[in-house]
Amino acid sequence: MIDFDPSTFGLAHTYQKEDKDEINTLALPSAPQVIYRTLNGPTQVNGGNKLTNFKHGTTTLGFVFKEGILLAVDSRASMGSFLSSEQVRKVIEINEYLLGTMAGGAADCQYWLAYLANHCRTYELKNGSKLSVAAASKFLQGILIGYRNSGLSMGCMIAGTDTTGQHLYYIDNDGMRLKGDIFSVGSGSTYAYGVLDNHYRYDLSLNEAVELGIRAIYHATHRDTASGGVVRVYHIHKDGWTKVHDGIDVVDLHYQFAQQKGLVGDGDEAKQRLF
């Protein structure tokens, strides 16, 4: 944005420079710190540059329903085949009315969502009103477009509440921004979509929605090796967000769901009952 530039003080400054640069030029969103293009080209082609070839090992999901928005995430972080953590917090609390989910490179997501939080706060103080979810997500998209082909890896969802209601956006490192009702991001997203698309209805109650989110993450962690750990669930409503579950172990969930199906022990008991 056009900010006051201290270097334009003093007699050495002439009006011409100011005129050409600021007054007649539409300043497009750009990366806050300009970095020069690498000679290696885009990182996603043919496995890419080894240094920036992160695995998108995660499952995150979010959906809009009548009570607001539900976000559910797993908590596994992997570095190739090495499990680095089972307790990662993949929902980033940007501020009291905005949440972001993390998929892809953890550092990238954490940093740029913190940057977004900083910007939202500054805007709120300067202008006396909060940034809308659309505006915050658009701002993040502007930054990521500036870093296109520089090796950022982010597939995050921005979900929040503002004066127009609760909204869910998907933003990724290519600079794509989509508004939608159901999103799932990460290596386990296909499994989560299977469960979500099967049972999603707009008029779910809060309990049903939480149950659906947990179930979808569980199924993803069951089949995808890069997802696992615990399930964390957040609910966004008109007054902000609430943490519904801080961490339900997916291993516990596995036996819980099995029991609901009548399977106990190693499952052979069910077979024997038939005969």
Add this chain to the structure above:
Amino acid sequence: MSYDTALTVFSPDGQLFQVEYAMEAVKRGLCCVGVRGKDAIILGVEKKSASRLQDVKTIKKVYQLDHNLCMTFSGLNADARILANQTRLQCQQYKIYYEDDPSVDYIAKFTSQQQQKFTQRGGARPYGISTLIAGFSNNKPKLFQTDPSGACSEWKATSLGKSAKQVKDFLEKHWREGLHEKDALLLTTKALMDVVESGNKNIELCVIRKNECWFLNENEVEELTKITAQLQ
């Protein structure tokens, strides 16, 4: 030593003379009026033709900044054009960054920030205009005034320029909360007609509604002045 020839020099009693002189230029400018109603804001401004040969209707003194945001001014015509173009650009730039329309507060603050910039640098003079910026934010009508010093304030109804005091007294007596568009329009026209040289060609009016701006054309202004004259 004279403290008024350079902009970046305070006088011993704490005044920036160049800024004060800029405000003098505004005080000698043609009159403009802004009235905030319940569902619309009216901006009215006096136009003066240099001679009979000039086509007054091609002088546009109310600038449209966005689809529901307008600005008018008192003071130097050319300065207003530059400031309006910068503000128009800023409206679009806000949309590229944030997707939403900028609020009137934001645009008024931006305009006053631009005006303040030029009270603090060498080699340039302050803008010789005070502006009235009108638009809707959160479905509420808002009217802002900025001046050459960079101050920005919100108003219910105000006037700038040559006969500002006379018009403001009139507005203080007759403005009330919750005016409908038609009443606000009549009030603005009456206020202007008291101070403008006779002739409808000398008035430009604009109605800012929630989603659009209506610039009254020559015939509409003529009709309005006739109705207002009858309502004496």
